[in-house]
Amino acid sequence: MKHEKTDIERLFKRYYQPMYRVARSILYDCDECRDVVSDVFAHVLSEQIVLLPGTEEGYLVRAVRNRCLNIIAHKDIRERTAKLLLADAETVLSEQDNELLDRLMQMIENLEPPVRRQILRLRHLQGLPFQRIADELDVSRVTVYHHLSEAINSIKKQLNQAGQ
Incomplete structure (x- = not known):
């Protein structure tokens, strides 16, 4: 030693x-x-x-x-994800403020499987890096990225359907 x-x-x-x-x-x-x-x-x-x-x-x-x-690559992914969410959030907020914001929060609450909802919260509300989320949930980084991507796609799809 x-x-x-x-x-x-x-x-x-x-x-x-x-x-x-x-x-x-x-x-x-x-x-x-x-x-x-x-x-x-x-x-x-x-x-x-x-x-x-x-x-x-x-x-x-x-x-x-x-x-x-x-670190730079991680920041780039985080910035792209934030832009996607912000673009959708701007659409929501410009249309019917609180009602649609409540619906967005409900969409997040209804994400399945529950690990997807948890990953979205850890990543965007707590700002945790992919590896730390993977470690905390005992899954791979690829699984974290996959669930995050699916969560965002699901929310975007629901927002687009609501806007039609």
Whole structure:
């Protein structure tokens, strides 16, 4: 254990700044960059990854870059989903305000199976990431994405039918 702690401390002291600079050049958010770098070190430590001399910097920098790109992709999915919901919500609110808003809430309440309703709430009301939802519900990320997609499609379909 002492050896692991010493090794991770050495890696941290030596590569934190280059890793942070890579994250900063991609994300532009100091707190998020620190989180990404910390996550990479935590992953190396928890998975007991052995880095060979000469490959350490390359592995760590690539890991930071990949995590940053995943964050950006995740944000892109979240923004697209929000735009879909907002586009429908604007239609609802511009038509008959409270009555249609109540119907929208009822549509969400009636989503089946219940896990679909739960995933929609966790994702859009609590803002949880796909992986955390998957972990909490003990399902895969693909299952989370599938249920979220189906929930949005179902709500859109019902809104379109109500508008006809």
